[in-house]
Amino acid sequence: MIKSMTGYGEAAVDIDGFAYTIEVRTVNNRHLKTHLRLPDGIAFLGDTLEKFLRDNIFRGTVNFSVRMQNNSIQGVYDLNENVLVDYINKLKSVADQAGIKAKIDLAGLVTLPGVVQPIIPGDQQAEEIEKMILNTASAAVEKLKLMRAQEGKALAKDLLDNCAEMRDRLNLIGSRVSDVVNRYHDKLKSRVDDMLSGAQLSIDEEQLAREVAIFAERSDIAEELTRLLCHIEQFELHCNGDENVGRKLDFISQEMLREANTIASKACDTEISGHVIDIKCAIDRIKEQVQNVE
Numbered sequence: 001m002i003k004s005m006t007g008y009g010e011a012a013v014d015i016d017g018f019a020y021t022i023e024v025r026t027v028n029n030r031h032l033k034t035h036l037r038l039p040d041g042i043a044f045l046g047d048t049l050e051k052f053l054r055d056n057i058f059r060g061t062v063n064f065s066v067r068m069q070n071n072s073i074q075g076v077y078d079l080n081e082n083v084l085v086d087y088i089n090k091l092k093s094v095a096d097q098a099g100i101k102a103k104i105d106l107a108g109l110v111t112l113p114g115v116v117q118p119i120i121p122g123d124q125q126a127e128e129i130e131k132m133i134l135n136t137a138s139a140a141v142e143k144l145k146l147m148r149a150q151e152g153k154a155l156a157k158d159l160l161d162n163c164a165e166m167r168d169r170l171n172l173i174g175s176r177v178s179d180v181v182n183r184y185h186d187k188l189k190s191r192v193d194d195m196l197s198g199a200q201l202s203i204d205e206e207q208l209a210r211e212v213a214i215f216a217e218r219s220d221i222a223e224e225l226t227r228l229l230c231h232i233e234q235f236e237l238h239c240n241g242d243e244n245v246g247r248k249l250d251f252i253s254q255e256m257l258r259e260a261n262t263i264a265s266k267a268c269d270t271e272i273s274g275h276v277i278d279i280k281c282a283i284d285r286i287k288e289q290v291q292n293v294e
Contacts, residue, residue, distance in 0.1 A: 002159075002239055003294045004151035005029070005060035005246070009144030013136040015129055019069040022133070022140045024053075026148070028292050029061040030247075037065040045130055052134060056141050058244045059294045066133070083114045148294065156239050158289055159249075162282040163232050163239075166256075169275040169282075170229055173263075176272055177221065221263045221272075228259040228279075235286075246293035253287045 009024045018041070034053050036046055053062055087109050095102050235252045238245040260283060264276045 001149065001242070002152045002156050002245060002249075003145070003148040004155055005148070005292050005294050006151060007144040007148035009140040009142065009147065011136045011139035011143065013132050015132050016125075017070070020133065020136065021067045021069075022136050023063075023065050023067075024137075024140045024144045025063040026057065026060040026144060027063075029059065032057065032059055032062070034062045034064065037063075039066060039068040041068060042066060042129060042133060044126065045133055048130060048134070049137060052137060053141075056138075056145075057294075059246050064137075084109060087112055152293070155289055155293060159239055159286055160236060162286050163236050165282050166232055166279050167229075169279045170225060170232075173221075173267075173272050173275050174225060176269065176275075177225075221266050224259050224263045224266070228256060228263070231256045231259065244294050246290065249290045249293055250287070253283060253290055257283045257287070 005026055005028050007024075007026050010022065012019065012021045014020075020042075032054065034050060036049060036053075038046060038049070049064065053064060088104055091104055231252055235249060235256070238248055238252070257280065260276055260280050264273060264280070267273055267276065
C-alpha cells in the first residue's frame with residue numbers, strides 16, 4: 001500500500017547520564033532532502049545518520065533533530081588552556097607595545113574561537129554512542145513510517161475512489177460513442193433535405209456517406225478511451241503495491257490528463273464533453289493527492 005510523505009516520529013535514550021531525544025518530521029518534496037540538527041557532542045555522527053535516513057526514507061523533506069540534556073555532573077565542553085594562554089600572551093604583547101595598561105577580561109576570551117571546545121569521546125565511547133543513537137533513530141523512524149502508512153491508506157482510498165469515478169464516466173462515454181455517428185448522419189441528412197426540398201433535388205447518398213465517414217474518423221476516440229482505461233488500471237495496480245510509487249503515479253496522472261484532453265478535443269457531443277469534464281476534475285484531484293505520496 002502507498003505511503004504518505006507527511007509524518008512524525010520520536011524516541012529517546014539515556015547514555016551515561018545524557019538524555020537524547022530524537023525527532024523525525026517529513027513533509028512533501030518531489031525529491032529526498034534531509035536536514036540534520038545535532039548537538040556538538042554527536043556531530044561526528046552526521047554522515048552516518050544521513051546515510052541511515054536515505055536508506056529508510058525515499059522521498060520528501062526530512063527534518064531530523066537530536067536534543068541533548070545533561071543530567072550528570074560531567075561537562076560537555078572542555079577549555080583549551082593552550083589556546084587561551086596564547087590569546088592572553090598576544091594581548092599582553094600588544095598592550096606593552098602600545099604602552100597601554102589594560103585588564104584582560106577572561107569571560108570575553110572564552111567566546112573566542114577555539115577556546116571552548118566540545119568534549120570528543122574516545123573510540124570505544126563513540127562506538128557505543130553511535131550504536132545507541134542509531135537504535136533510537138531507528139525507533140523514531142519506525143513510528144514515522146507507521147504514521148505515513150496510516151495516512152497512506154486514506155490517500156489510497158481517495159485515489160482509488162477517483163479512479164472508480166473515471167471508470168464510471170468512461171463506461172457512459174463508451175455507451176454514447178456508437179450513437180454519435182448515427183445522430184450526426186441523421187442530423188446532416190435532415191439539414192441537407194431541408195435545404196434541397198425547395199429545389200426539388202435529392203441528396204447524393206454516396207457523398208453523404210463519405211462526409212459521415214470523415215466525421216467518424218475525425219471524432220473516433222476509441223483508442224484514447226482504451227489508453228485512458230489502461231492508465232487507470234496501471235494507477236490502481238501501483239496504489240495497491242508495496243514499492244515507493246509516488247513519482248510513477250505522478251507520471252501516470254499526467255498521461256491520464258493527456259488522453260482526457262484529446263478525447264475532449266475530438267468528441268463532438270455535449271454529453272461526452274460533460275463526462276470528460278468530470279474525468280478531468282477527478283484527474284486534478286488525483287494529481288493534487290499524488291504530491292503527498294512517497
